[in-house]
Amino acid sequence: MTVTVYPARRILTMDPSQPEATHIAVDGDRILAVGGRDAMPADAVIDQRFADRIILPGFVEGHSHALEGAMWDYLYLGYFTRRGPDGKDWPGITSVAAMQECLREQAAHLAPGEPLVAWGFDPVYFPGQRLTRSELDAAVSDRPVVILHASLHVMTVNSVMLEQAGIQAGPKVEGVMCDAQGLANGELQEMAAMFVVFDALDDNLFEAVASPQVLQRYANIAAAAGVTTITDLYNPMTDAAIEAMIEVTRSRDYPVRLVPAMGVLGWSADEGISRLQAAMAHNHERLYFGPAKLMTDGSIQGYTARLKWPHYHDGHANGLWNAAPETLMELVHAYHQAGLQLHIHTNGDEAVALMLEAIEQALTLWPRADHRHTLQHCQVIDHAQMKKAQRLGLCLNMFANHIYYWGDIHYQRTLGPSRCQRLEPLASARRLGIPVAIHCDAPVTPLGPLFTAWCAVNRQTASGRQLGQHEAVSVAEALEMITLGAAFTLGLDDRVGSLEVGKFADLAILDEDPLAVDPMHLGQIKVHATMLGGRVHEVS
Template identity: 70%
Template sequence: MTTTVYVARKILTMNPSQPEATHVAIRDGRILAVGPEEAMAGLGEVILDERFSEQIILPGFVEGHSHALEGAMWEHLYLGYFPRRDPDGNDWPGIRTITAMQQQLRDHAGMLSPGEPLVAWGFDPVYFEGERLDRRSLDVAVADRPLVIVHASLHVMTVNSRMLQLAGLDRHADVEGVKVGGDGKPNGELQEMAAMHAVFEALGMNLFEAVGTPRALRRYARVARNAGVTTITDLYNPMTDEGISALREVTSEDDYPVRLVPAMSGMAWTLEEGIERLQNCCEMGNDKLHFGPVKLMTDGSIQGYTARLKWPHYHDGQPNGIWNAPPETLCEMVEAYHQAGIQLHIHTNGDEAVELMLDALENALTLWPRSDHRHTLQHCQIIDHAQLRRAAAQGVCLNMFANHLFYWGDIHRLHTLGHERCQRLEPLASARRLGIPVAMHSDAPVTPLGPLFTAWCAVMRETASGKVLGEQERISVEDALEMITLGAAYTLRLDHLVGSLEIGKYADMTVLDQSPLDCEPGDLKEIGVLATILGGRVHVTE
């Protein structure tokens, strides 16, 4: 059997018993030995690979909350405020004015067939002063075909009059999530899943099911590889039969560069169907495909004003957000999946949603105690300190959306949350002090996938304008690296396989051009990813 030994200037192992090394030996896709050169003695005949001898090797990054939509949304027009790069390496400029957005829509419509729907994404109305985007603004740009703009949060969309008519929503102003204008008629803004589903049904397509194609999954993997990620989630997978087949197909390919953890959308199935489907899927995985968790969606997004906040609710007086299911239904789902022995990943943006789910988890754990459940609250952006203590007592994991500090920190400070709550926005340091297992994430495609940028956000806590929010919640570079490797792996129940470089684990690594521990913390996001190694196979970034 062939043994390959990789040599690096420094290897940061994330193994507390041996934090650094210079050599790592790989056999059959797993780590055989880690340490200095002399630790490689006695391994028999080896192939010495010195191509990374001047670089830094870390465990492959683990992205514990993102979506395969990152590989699907680029089929449509990007209208985000911030510049982005797509999976094919094309740069998209940010859209800074409504006028510019309208022109982009006109230009794109001109390339489509007559009557063909136009779908765009990434728009974020909180960055634009004045009137909130509505159907009239869209009708000025495109009126001859259905037009759908999915907001950056993925929790809200705005559609034109033609789309409202096609979906029959122009006659249903009393449906929750269908916003109305001063004339009492639907204004084109649709909030949360129930209202948006009506649009997808009318179009005969659902963006959230677009992840079930091999093309989308392969593009998603390319994005992950270029960011240094070797284990990634799809944290809201509908788990259709076609989607499961696509997952199995791509992960069985020798050159597929990531391990994939899909979390089944609990809202897409009845409790009985969901539990049975997920339990059956657990037998269909492979080394690159790890079924197991279920995802529940409680509330929406803070910047979209659809998250559920405790009193005094939104800083600027906007009405409280929307539950994606009645609270009693959400609690029933928690109890049922917990009783079935399934790990829960629960979207909780607002602190009222956190409170509801902590209550539900406490009740479920009282009825059916489990010592190592690893139920994980996702986002929990303004979880308060009493809630943090409850989470610690219940053994709950937290996966925080650190990128939010940069992309929406200024908006939260000035509009949605105000000063005090922004000091605890993504309270990573407080969670760490309480011994809570913590990861952090990008929520791609909501923000770009890039663990080193996420680490920079958590360490520096700077907004897009350069203002520091919550200096006491800054964490060290060492802690940030742990949260994007071993910490994230723990929340996925994969820390015995990935997240650190130790004997017996998958030989999954990331190659960097400099050490995160040696550069200035403010330069973390500038570190280059040169390659990833998955199961001993090298994948060069593009």
């Protein structure tokens, strides 16, 4: 096979032994050499197409969801303007009245009785009110209306949908919110309540990922952002979902490596472990079954995260558990004992405390070296908890984008000024030597690792307020967290995340040098192309 050498203006390798280079040699799907021209094979073909570009390892998105590939089939109602995969700009919805008008317009294009599904709405941006069935009924009352909130942990439905789901008279499961008369007000918090609606619709949005078309769109969105390895961090792992992932990744043209993490709460411990172990037999270079995802609490901005005292800054009641704490601990023990890796959703510090206790117990009962259990989000993890995480050998993957999108809300309403200084405490975690990654949680926020790095470096909210200057990291550190750091949390750092001899030839090719531009410009750098295993994928 012909060896191809790619010169570049600068190559940032993430290899501590050789941080920079000017040339990289690719043999098939692997890196053969990295360095200067003199380190390249003499008989190699020289490909100059990236000679004026900057090459990095392909970005690794360690926490996002293939649901990003499905949601654009529905109406976007988010507060921030957002660009869809087709290049269309969706304007931000900044009032309830504007939201209602969008619903009316969408309903006019649907068949009679067809459910209207929308996503991205965030009532936390509208102080003094929650979104209830009353606001939705005033807009559309002749069909079911379902709005999945931006956090993906809350939805609001109209009266038609409540009646169809059989919950208009009040809770049948935890999370069905009620009005003063004890009737369901349309707000449904967390998975148990939302799944009542999915069952009534016979259409579970979280299972839309069991579609090759959705998985292909997801991969295309990722590649356009420079990503070459991406997760689906709450995959239902139904037979259909497994079959779809195997089918779509079989193509050599699939532009990413896909790492699904099975949603633990969808199965009994024995069923889930058996199913996940069986799926691992289908692993290949573009598909890696293995991780499991445990959902503990909800979201801080959705008021469903579990916070330690003093709980919510504005006095709101504490959030919900997605399963009883003792059940969550038992699941940690079961998956740990089975030798599997857990990625654990812990938005609030009370959820962090519970999971640290569970993992400590598991390690005491069944010691394991290099388990790489990873706490996900852990937005307000405190310093004592980080020290314990370090002692237990945990990884942390923090939701840096939260600083921009909800930092102002946290400062004013949910957390208050003091706790906001440790929001996403990246610098502290690195000082303790904890393996750290950062993520976007798409579709909760847009998929774009360079913007995520921008958030970690600049720590600016949407209004321009800086939160937690002592937790800021350097550009070089942020780049490591979206490449090798994230790869480590997935157990793939021996294959991806840095440009080293023997690793996959996975590259992100950029128009500008992230170490040379103003750090405020970091999130605006354009991705020119990606390479996955030696195959170039142009970005339009």
